[in-house]
Amino acid sequence: MPRKVQPVATGPRRSVLSDETYDMVKAMILTHEIAPGAKVNIDALALKLGVSQTPIREALARLESDGLIAKEALKGYSTTNLLTVKQFNDLFQFRLLIEPWAAEQSAQNINAVGIAALKAEMQSAKTALKLSESEQVQAFIEHDARFHSLITRISGNESVTEAFERTHCHLHLFRLFLAAQSRLIDDKPKDKFVEDLFYRYYQTGSGQLTIKEHEAISSAICTGDDKGAKTAMQKHIQSSLDRFSPAAKVLNK
Amino acid sequence: MPRKVQPVATGPRRSVLSDETYDMVKAMILTHEIAPGAKVNIDALALKLGVSQTPIREALARLESDGLIAKEALKGYSTTNLLTVKQFNDLFQFRLLIEPWAAEQSAQNINAVGIAALKAEMQSAKTALKLSESEQVQAFIEHDARFHSLITRISGNESVTEAFERTHCHLHLFRLFLAAQSRLIDDKPKDKFVEDLFYRYYQTGSGQLTIKEHEAISSAICTGDDKGAKTAMQKHIQSSLDRFSPAAKVLNK
DNA sequence: GTCGTCAAAATACTATACGAAATAGTATTT
DNA sequence: AAATACTATTTCGTATAGTATTTTGACGAC
Incomplete structure (x- = not known):
């Protein structure tokens, strides 16, 4: 016993x-x-x-x-409520302050481990393309969150990493996205801005744009091209801002 | 009734x-x-x-x-433990990313309310000079915290303000300071680095250095000199880093 | 009908006690 | 001496009771 x-x-x-x-x-x-x-x-x-x-x-x-x-x-x-337009812009301005720097640092600090992690993350984005459309949205936002978080970690600066994580920016973006989605389905099918958001989003979600921009950042980092990584990140964040900005605007009218 | x-x-x-x-x-x-x-x-x-x-x-x-x-x-x-040297440097690097920008923005956005708040805060620093030495330390760290926080608020960017607040940088600095103080009193009176810290700190705490640097930042902001405010803030943070860095080093040996 | 008042219900907040589960330290056995 | 068993402590979660505050909704005055 x-x-x-x-x-x-x-x-x-x-x-x-x-x-x-x-x-x-x-x-x-x-x-x-x-x-x-x-x-x-x-x-x-x-x-x-x-x-x-x-x-x-x-x-x-x-x-x-x-x-x-x-x-x-x-x-x-x-x-908390959805982000206001101002909060949305503030958030992206903040990201523009820290993330291009993080990309630059990452290119300077990059090593085999970092390269492997970046390659793996890029690979996961490409396999996400095989998912159904509804699953893709979630999968791509999660990839985006991991990708940006990874770069802040590779940069090696704890404060920057924490500050970025705490913005919960992808969580806020996803909430905006869902709000736009339900609004599109429910009652205002002819809202031009929301339709526009979806056009822009699926353009991203389908991977063509986001993957392309991430690829540019990733390869610049892996080859140690610090200035290239910095400007690529700048462009990517700006591009992301331009894509989502109309959504934030119309949802907080 | x-x-x-x-x-x-x-x-x-x-x-x-x-x-x-x-x-x-x-x-x-x-x-x-x-x-x-x-x-x-x-x-x-x-x-x-x-x-x-x-x-x-x-x-x-x-x-x-x-x-x-x-x-x-x-x-x-x-x-949590006291900041390690790496965390300390990361923290100041992070501040260098956001605070000079915040000062620049503040100079561009400044209005009567902001000017009044800055003047008042600078005044409070000067009146703190009348306190006893032991009270001065606390008073000056608190002034420093309020001053930097104020500038991020005047910058108008919520994300930047929050990110700065969350660093709790002055709390960490004060803990470092206290640890150095007790170490100085307790058992290692001839520790060169710790003595050095106190020399540097009181040089600051007595207001000569901090007030001067804050004054430069404040007046640049109030006159709308954005580039001047930016470089003044950069210099101030760098100067603060140089002052405290030896302390962080010796306390985490 | 609108407004204010007041009592009842709902909810937030705090205190307290208890038990299960894990950890840490001690003692025992092999 | 190492492994095991036991005990004590602590954390973690539950349950419950009681107080304070807000909310609700009815009632009555204007």
Whole structure:
């Protein structure tokens, strides 16, 4: 008779419930399962996720620090609204300050590990082309997020990496995208700007534009062409800004 | 007989216990009441602050997001260590990316409100000169924090402002300073580097250097000299880096 | 009908106690 | 001495109760 009962295939837990809750709530915000600007009821959320209030509170506190949730004393939590046009422009201006520099640094610091990581990420983007259209959108935004994050990491500067991660820029872009999508489907099919967004987005999502620009950045970094990497990143961010700007504009009219 | 009983001078509460707890714990980290790298026991902290665990948990979750507290699954929270030399350099490099730009923008956007705020902040620095030496240190670091924060706000870019605030750079500098101070007092009075730090710091703290550099930035902004503001900010951050760099080095040997 | 008042319900916030699970430290056995 | 077993501590999560505040909605005055 075994002295100690065998744990039922549960390896050592690497994350705790409050971390999982954080990820789940973040995902719910990303996918508009909790709409932008909506109230977040702690009891209801705890019930829905099947956990007690404690992990929920910790998750919401962290999300507040992330700027994804706003807290009003004694009135509770609510998700932040979609980016305003100004916030959108501010965000891209900020990226223009740090990311071209990061690309430049990466080209100077690049090594075999970095090259392998970049190649792998570019490869994942190309395989994403095989997915269905609806899956492509999500896949490409995730690739874009990983790609830009990777370059800040290769740059070697922790502060820059953290600052970039905290912008959650791809999460915000995805929320904008989803809002535009539902708006397109629901009630305003002839909104010129939203249609335009989708044209522009799928142009990106289908990989032609984003992949091309990422390829230019990636190869410049891998060949150690620091100035080339810098200007390629500048152009890419500017191009991304131009693509998404109309969406931000019309959704916050 | 008055129809409604007068509330006993208790206006609507603007912050809740968990917010106050957050500030208190942050202050405890700042002042080394909780030493760098030390474990943070939730029960003990709750007992000490006279609150229950719930607000403590929320506060620690937020501080973790801030990068001031680290969390290890099932092992609890502990304060982050002092900045390593690399982190220190990364931080200042990051500031060099965003703050000169912010100063340049501020010079372009400056208006009467901004000028008044800058003048007031410069005035507060000068009145801090009248304080005792020990109070000056705290006062000057606080002035420095407010001054740099103010400029990012005047720049008008929310992302830049937030990114700067989140670095908590002055909090980290103050922790470095305190660590050097205790080291100087305690056991290694003839440490050349630490003495050097204090020489450099008081040179700054006495206001001669910092005030001069801040004055140059401030007046360039107020006169709309954008390029001048940019280079003045660059020089100031570089100068600050040079002053503190030896301290970071020796304290992390 | 509009506005304000007031009570009831809902919700946020805090406190407290308890238990499960993991870690860390100590003692025991091999 | 190394491996194992045991104990103590701590973290983590749950449950529950109670207070404070906001929200709601009905009622009545204008």
